[in-house]
Amino acid sequence: MMTPASGMIKVERPTKRFGQFVALLDISFEIKQGEIVDFLGPNGAGKTTAIKMLTTLLRPTNGRVRSGRLVASNGHDWAGMLAHKARGRTQGGRACPNR
Numbered sequence: 651m652m653t654p655a656s657g658m659i660k661v662e663r664p665t666k667r668f669g670q671f672v673a674l675l676d677i678s679f680e681i682k683q684g685e686i687v688d689f690l691g692p693n694g695a696g697k698t699t700a701i702k703m704l705t706t707l708l709r710p711t712n713g714r715v716r717s718g719r720l721v722a723s724n725g726h727d728w729a730g731m732l733a734h735k736a737r738g739r740t741q742g743g744r745a746c747p748n749r
Contacts, residue, residue: 657681
């Protein structure tokens with residue numbers, strides 16, 4: 651069980667590549683329960699890619715992303731983990747894309 655002092659979201663050096671294009675490179679941070687954060691940066695900085703990884707729409711090419719009890723890294727399939735966790739709920743096409 652997570653305590654208030656432990657991180658609800660922990661990002662450990664993920665990278666996301668789309669072919670030769672690097673959309674996100676090696677960021678790390680932790681968000682504790684109850685914290686409010688904001689992503690700021692210029693267009694093309696990787697904000698949307700980071701949010702998509704945090705919300706399980708994308709998995710990282712390298713590195714790890716932990717959101718609650720779910721952990722994803724290269725080789726782990728978010729969709730499979732979410733299907734197990736969301737048993738009994740309908741999963742829309744956008745909820746767990748196979749990317």
